[in-house]
Amino acid sequence: MRRIDLNCDMGEIPEAIADGSQESLMQWITSANIACGGHAGDSQTMEATIRQAQKHKVTIGAHPGYPDRENFGRLEVKLSPSRIADSVFEQVTALAEIATRLEANIRHVKPHGALYNEAVHNAAIAAAIAEGVARWNSEVVLVGLAGSPMLDVFRRVGFTVGAEAFADRLYEPDGTLRSRKFDDALIREPDATGKQAVNIATRGKIIARGGREIPVHAQTLCIHGDTPGSDKIAAAVSQSLRAAGVAVQPL
Numbered sequence: 001m002r003r004i005d006l007n008c009d010m011g012e013i014p015e016a017i018a019d020g021s022q023e024s025l026m027q028w029i030t031s032a033n034i035a036c037g038g039h040a041g042d043s044q045t046m047e048a049t050i051r052q053a054q055k056h057k058v059t060i061g062a063h064p065g066y067p068d069r070e071n072f073g074r075l076e077v078k079l080s081p082s083r084i085a086d087s088v089f090e091q092v093t094a095l096a097e098i099a100t101r102l103e104a105n106i107r108h109v110k111p112h113g114a115l116y117n118e119a120v121h122n123a124a125i126a127a128a129i130a131e132g133v134a135r136w137n138s139e140v141v142l143v144g145l146a147g148s149p150m151l152d153v154f155r156r157v158g159f160t161v162g163a164e165a166f167a168d169r170l171y172e173p174d175g176t177l178r179s180r181k182f183d184d185a186l187i188r189e190p191d192a193t194g195k196q197a198v199n200i201a202t203r204g205k206i207i208a209r210g211g212r213e214i215p216v217h218a219q220t221l222c223i224h225g226d227t228p229g230s231d232k233i234a235a236a237v238s239q240s241l242r243a244a245g246v247a248v249q250p251l
Contacts, residue, residue, distance in 0.1 A: 001245065001246075001247050002201055002202060002245065002246045002247065003246065003247040003248070003249050004200075004201045004218065004219065004220065004221055004241065004246055004247075004248060004249075005030050005031050005162070005219060005220035005221065005248070005249060005250050005251045006028065006029045006030050006031070006220070006221050006223070006234075006237060006238060006241070006248050007029060007030070007031040007032070007033055007061070007110070007143075007164070007220050007221065007222050007223075008025055008029045008031075008032060008033065008222070008223050008224070008225045008230075008234065009033045009035070009063055009110075009112065009222070009224055009225050009226070010022055010025070010032045010033060010034055010035070010049050010053075010063075010225050011032075011034040011035040011036075011040070011041045011045045011046055011048075011049035011063070012035045012039070012040040012041060012045075012072075012225065012226055013040070013225070013226055014044075014045055016225065016226075017045060017048045017049065017052075021231060022049070022052065022225060023052045023055075023056075024231045025225055025230060025231050025234050026052055026053065026055070026056035026058050027056060028231075028234035028235050028237070028238040029058055029223075029234060029238070030058060030059060030248055030249055030250040031058065031059045031060070031061060031107070031108065031220065031250050031251060032049060032052075032053045032058050032059070032060050032061065033061050033062070033063035033108075033110045033112075033143075033222075034046055034049050034050065034053075034060055034061065034062060034063055034095055035063050035065070035112070036062050036063060036064055036091040036092060036094050036095035037067075037090070037091050037094050037095075038064050038065040038066060038067045038068075038073060038087060038091045038112070039065035039066060039067070039068060039069060039071075039072050039073025039074075039112055039113060040065075040069060040072065040073070041063075043094075043098060046094070046095055046098050047098050047102065050098060050099055050102050050104050051102065053104070054102070054104060058250075059107045059108070059250040059251070060099065060104055060105070060106055060107065061106060061107055061108035061109055061110055061140075061141075061143070062091065062092040062095045062096070062106055062108075062109045062110075062133075063109075063110055063111075063112050064087070064088045064091035064092055064109065064111060064112060064115070064129075064132070065091075065111065065112030065113050065114070065115050065116075066079070066087075066112075066113065066114055066115050067087055072113065073112050073113035073114060073115065074113040074114055074180060075114055076114045076118055077114070081124050081125065081127065081128035081131075082128070084115070084125060084128035084129065084132065085128045085129070085131040085132035085135070086132065087132065088109075088111075088128070088129050088131075088132025088133060089132040089133070089135045089136055092106070092109055092132070092133060092136050092137075093136050096136060096137075106137075106140060107140060107141060107250070107251065108140055108141040108142070108143055108162060108251055109133050109140055109141075109142055109143065110142075110143035110144075110162075110164070111129055111143075111144070115129070116144070116145070117177065119144065119150045119153075120144070120145050120148045120149070120150050120176065121148070121149065121150075121176075123149065123150075123153050126144070126149070126150040126153035126154065127153050127157065129142075129154075130142060130153060130154050130157040130159060131157070133159075134157060134158075134159075138157075138158055138159065140159075140160075141159070141160050141161065141162045141251050142154045142159040142160070142161055142162070143161070143162040143164050143220060143251075144161060144162075144163070144164060145163075145164060145165075145176075145177075146163035146164055146165050146216050146217055146218040146219075147163070147175055147215075147216060147217065148175075148176075151163060162219050162220050162251050163217060163218050163219050163220070164218060164219070164220045164221070164222055165200045165206065165216050165218035165220075165221055165222070166221070166222045166223075167187070167193045167194075167196050167197040167200070167221050167222065167223050167233070167237045168186060168187045168188075168193045168196075168222070168223050168224055168227060168233055168237075169185060169186060169187060169222075169224075170184055170185055170186070170187060170208075170209055171206050171208040171209065171214065172208060172209055173208045173209060173210055173212045173214065175208070175214050175216070178209060184209075186224070186227060188227065188228070188229065188233075190229070190232045190233050190235070190236035190237075191236060193223065193233050193236055193237050194236040194237050194239070194240030194241075195240065197221055197237045197240055197241055198240050198241060198244045198246070200216055200218055200221060201218075201221070201241055201244070201246045202244055202245075202246065204216060204217050219251060220251055221237065223237055
């Protein structure tokens with residue numbers, strides 16, 4: 001049976017934790033990427049998100065980003081590789097301290113936003129991310145864009161990698177993600193995200209912008225928790241995968 005992980009970026013919006021909308025997503029996913037103080041998140045949101053994940057038996061991971069809350073970590077910040085490594089280490093250890101207290105295990109690390117996108121094609125940034133994580137724990141899975149050079153960098157450092165594709169993002173014909181500066185970068189229609197997820201999981205294909213079909217071999221699929229209607233998107237993706245005979249399981 002085909003199987004795939006379904007991950008979601010979480011712990012980024014305190015209001016979503018307070019009003020229950022974040023927890024409503026937990027029933028549909030298998031892994032939560034928890035913001036840990038860079039682009040978003042603090043000790044309260046980290047603890048609340050871990051507790052929700054434990055309740056729903058969802059695997060947890062760290063989600064470090066550029067330390068730029070004003071822009072939600074979605075703009076490049078000019079930092080040296082050593083400073084990036086320091087920041088990633090600080091963020092994952094902040095989450096790890098809370099996880100240890102709550103008797104939870106961090107199973108993976110996935111960079112966020114611009115840090116992720118820059119690492120796709122910048123080996124120095126990818127290596128800095130890996131260095132920062134390795135200072136804390138080199139036994140976790142390091143997640144990056146399926147088919148990209150960043151995964152090769154992570155492997156060379158010695159990490160097990162999780163190749164990731166996106167159910168709710170439009171792809172460019174070269175296999176990169178459509179920039180969020182364009183209105184069509186996000187796929188907001190639940191049925192469309194479900195269809196893209198099934199294509200990835202069962203056919204290893206994505207229909208990119210312009211209609212080009214590109215190969216993608218992914219072990220985990222992402223949906224974004226901050227997208228309006230993300231609970232409906234998560235439900236559509238999970239249900240579509242299972243209807244197609246795909247087992248949705250953590251990495």
